[in-house]
Amino acid sequence: MIRVGVAGLGRMGKLHFLNALRNKDVNVVAIADARRSNRKDAEKYKVKIYDDYRKLIGTEDLDAIIISLPNFLKKESIAYAAEKNLAIFVDKPLARNFGEAEEIVNIVKMKNVPLMVGVNYRYFESVQKAKKIVEEGSIGDVVIATSELIMNGPFSHPLVPTPVPEWWFDKKKAGGGALFDLGYHLIDLLHWMFGDLEVEFSVLGYRYNLPIEDSATVVLKSSKTSTRCVLNAGWFSKIIFPNFNFRINLHGTVGYGSTDRFAPRNFYLHAAREGTMNLLRRVARKKPNYLSYTYYYASFAKILDQFFESVKNGMQMPITLQEQLSVIKTLDKAYRQSEGTKIG
C-alpha cells in the first residue's frame, strides 16, 4: 500500500483526496489544510488532520504526497516533500515562472524523487484520439491547430457559495491569470502533440480590470512540425458545469479533426450511460471508471491513478519535468511578448 498525504484541501485537493481514497493501492494517511472549514469537512473520512502541510510531512511516515496548495506555496512545499524523499503529485502549474520551475526541477533531481504535474487534460479521451490523428497522419500534416479553453476559472463556486481566494488576483502569488491557469493546459497539449513551440504573437485581455489577465490569445509555431498553433484562453465566461468550452481543432493537408468530435454531444445521455456502466461494473465486481459520468472530472481520477501506478511499480513518471519546464518557458515568453499589447 502506498501511504499518501494530501496537502491542501481546496476544491482540487478535495477531488484528489476523494479519488485517492478510492484507489485500492493507496492508504490516505492524513490531510493538511490551513482552513478550519476544510479540515472540518475532512473529519468524516477518518484520516489524521493537520493545519499545516509541514506538520503532515514532518510527522507522518509517507511514501507520496499530493500537493494542491496555492501557486506561491508550490516551491517550498515541493522542497519540503523532496527533503523527506516523497513521491510528489502536484497540481499544475509546477511554478509561477520559469526561474522558479528550474529551481524546483533542480531540487527534485538532486533528491532523486519522482514528481508528476497534474496536467489532466492529456487524459481526456477526446484529446488522446486527437493526438492519435496527429501521430498516424490520417489528416496529413497538421498545418494549423487552434485551441480554446474559455471558462470561469477562479470565479466558479460550489453550491454553497464561497469567495474566490484572494491570491488568485495577485500576480506575484498566482504567477498570472487566465493564460497561466488555462493556457498552461493548452500549451501542454500543443507541446505534447507538436513538440517545442516558439511564441510568434501574444496579447492579453483585461475586460474585468483585474491585475491579472482574464483572456489571452497566443500564436505559436512548432519548431519540429512547423504547425502554427493558436491559443485562446479566458476566464470571462459565466459557463456552468457540465458545459465545457474546450476544443482543439486540427487542420491538416488532407482533412481536419477536432476534439469536439470525440467528446460527448449530450452530457446527460453520456452521464446516464456511464453511470449505468459503472453500476454494472460494480455488480460484476470490476473497478468502476471513477467520475466517467462527469466526463470532465474523470481525467483527474485517471491521472492520479497513473501517478500511483508509477509509484507502486517504481516506473518513470509519464509526464516529464522537462516537458513542464518547456511549458512554463513558453508561458514566460508569451507574457514577455504581450508586454505593451494589453487590451481592455
Added chain:
Amino acid sequence: MADIVLTRANGYSKEDIDACVARALDALNYDINVQSSSVVIKPNLCYYWDYSTGQTTDPRVVSAIVDWIRQRAGNQVSIFVAEADASAMRTKYAFKALGYERLAREKNLKLVNLSEGEIVDKEVAVAEERFVLPVNNLLLDAGLIINVPKLKTHMGVGFTCALKNMFGAIAKPRKFAYHSKLARTIVGINKIVATDIVVVDCIIVSGKTPKKMGVIMASDDAVATDVIAAKTIGYKPSRVAYLKLAMKEGIGDFEDPKIIANPVRPEDIKNAFPRQNYFLQQLSWKLQLKLLRFYSKISKDVIPPILDE
C-alpha cells in the same frame, strides 16, 4: 397610487442609455430635495459577472442616474454607490471588475462597502416574528436611496428586482445563512430601508439566457415595481413568496399602478423576455442532485466537490 415609467433606449450606446434614463426619471417627476444630504445608489453587484451577462447593473445606467441627480440637485450633493459583500463576492473586487472604480473616478463618486464601517443591528417584525438585521448607517442616514436592480430570474426566489436587490444591502457578507428564510429577510430589510426611487436596469435582462431589451423601468415604489416586473416576465405576483409576504405586511403599493409607457408596453417585455420555468428548473435541479447522490451511494463513485453541499 404608484407611478411606473417604462421607456426604451434607441440603442445600446452610452448616449442612448443616458437619454433613456433621463427620460424615465423626468417622466417619474420625482421631487428630489437632497441639497444638504447624501444620495445612496444601490446597484445589483451580486457577483463578478459584468452587465453583458444580465446579472449585474450596467455602470452606464448608474452613470446616467448620477448625471440626472447632479442636474437636478447640483454638484455639491454627495453621491455614494453602495454594495455589501456577499457569500461568494467581495465588494472591493466587484467595484473593480464591473467598472465601478472607473466610474467613481470619472464622476467623483464615493464607493462604499456596506459590510464595513458603522453597522447597526436593526430589529424588525415580519409575519409577527421579530429578528435583527445588520445594516450600514449610510443607508439609515441617506437623504435619498435609489435602488438600481436588474430584472432577472433567480434560482432561489423565482425572480429578482427591487425588493431582492435590497437583500444585497444587508451588511452580513454570508447572506447564504438567510436563504432558509429568504422571503422574511427580503421583506425585513425593505421595512428597515425604504427605497425612494427605483430604476430597473432592463437594458440587458437575464432569464434562460441574457437578452438585450433596451428598457428602463422607473418608479417611486419598490413593491409596485416588483409587481409589474413579475407580471412582465410572466410570474403571478401572488405566487412569488416574498411578494406575497410583502403584500401581507403592507409595505408598498399593490393597487394597479399608473403605467407611463413610452413607447414600450409591459406586454412587449413579456413577449421578448427569455422566460425560464422556475418551478421546472428547481425540480429538475433537485432531481439531478438526488439522482447523483443515489448513484454515488450505490456505485461508490466520487461526487465532484463543485456539486457537493
